[in-house]
Amino acid sequence: MIIKSADFICSNTQISKLPPPLKPEYAFIGRSNVGKSSLINMLTQKKGLAKTSQTPGKTQLINHFLVNENWYIVDLPGYGYARISKSKKEDWNKFIRTYLDKRESLQCVMVLIDSRLEPQKIDLEFCNWLGEKGLPFVTVFTKADKQSSIKTDQNIAKFRKALLASFEEAPQHFITSSENLLGRDEVLNFIDNINQSFEPPVFNEERYK
Numbered sequence: 001m002i003i004k005s006a007d008f009i010c011s012n013t014q015i016s017k018l019p020p021p022l023k024p025e026y027a028f029i030g031r032s033n034v035g036k037s038s039l040i041n042m043l044t045q046k047k048g049l050a051k052t053s054q055t056p057g058k059t060q061l062i063n064h065f066l067v068n069e070n071w072y073i074v075d076l077p078g079y080g081y082a083r084i085s086k087s088k089k090e091d092w093n094k095f096i097r098t099y100l101d102k103r104e105s106l107q108c109v110m111v112l113i114d115s116r117l118e119p120q121k122i123d124l125e126f127c128n129w130l131g132e133k134g135l136p137f138v139t140v141f142t143k144a145d146k147q148s149s150i151k152t153d154q155n156i157a158k159f160r161k162a163l164l165a166s167f168e169e170a171p172q173h174f175i176t177s178s179e180n181l182l183g184r185d186e187v188l189n190f191i192d193n194i195n196q197s198f199e200p201p202v203f204n205e206e207r208y209k
């Protein structure tokens with residue numbers, strides 16, 4: 001897919017204020033600092049489109065970006081950031097889980113996982129929750145430039161094996177680096193394929209008032 005345009009549309013804390021669910025949408029989610037915003041900038045080749053930071057907890061809202069005037073990338077706040085208060089964590093849970101569970105036009109949840117780490121409980125739990133809800137998801141292993149491909153492959157194999165405790169098959173996965181464009185074509189082709197068969201869901205206007 002060739003990216004002709006990528007534009008920031010809105011930031012939200014309320015589901016009711018999201019754009020109408022008439023275009024295919026892909027949510028990027030994962031632990032704080034895993035590289036969600038960087039990956040969005042890498043995919044769109046637009047530096048600074050999504051705000052990145054070395055400090056975890058940068059993205060705090062549901063951010064919609066419209067690509068090629070045809071589909072949405074959604075940048076979400078990270079989970080598992082130790083330094084936010086318990087009540088804020090609960091807010092995160094409620095708000096993001098409601099968004100994921102209720103968004104009619106959400107085509108796939110892109111779960112970002114740091115390829116340098118051994119399987120993390122919080123990532124596995126989140127994947128299991130998506131599975132329980134029947135939400136389609138793929139795993140995207142980030143920051144692959146930071147270590148050898150052998151190490152990356154080992155960590156991915158362990159993560160996929162751990163998922164097999166709950167899933168018959170591990171979901172599709174991608175290996176990416178926002179530093180060197182690794183995985184860009186693969187992720188964009190995956191999205192393009194789904195976009196081709198998208199049919200807008202019945203729009204329940206009441207929920208967006």
Ligand SMILES: Nc1nc2c(ncn2[C@@H]2O[C@H](COP(=O)(O)OP(=O)(O)OP(=O)(O)O)[C@@H](O)[C@H]2O)c(=O)[nH]1
Pocket residue numbers: 031032033034035036037038039051052053054055056057058059060076077078079142143144145146176177178179
């Ligand atoms: N080397 C390398 N660094 C990366 C990569 N992706 C992200 N980073 C760095 O990791 C840090 C966090 O990146 P962000 O994209 O802000 O992470 P995030 O997941 O959006 O973080 P929150 O919004 O805080 O949850 C930044 O310092 C990035 O430069 C990558 O592929 N390779």
Ligand SMILES: [Mg+2]
Pocket residue numbers: 036037038051052058059075076
């Ligand atoms: Mg971010």
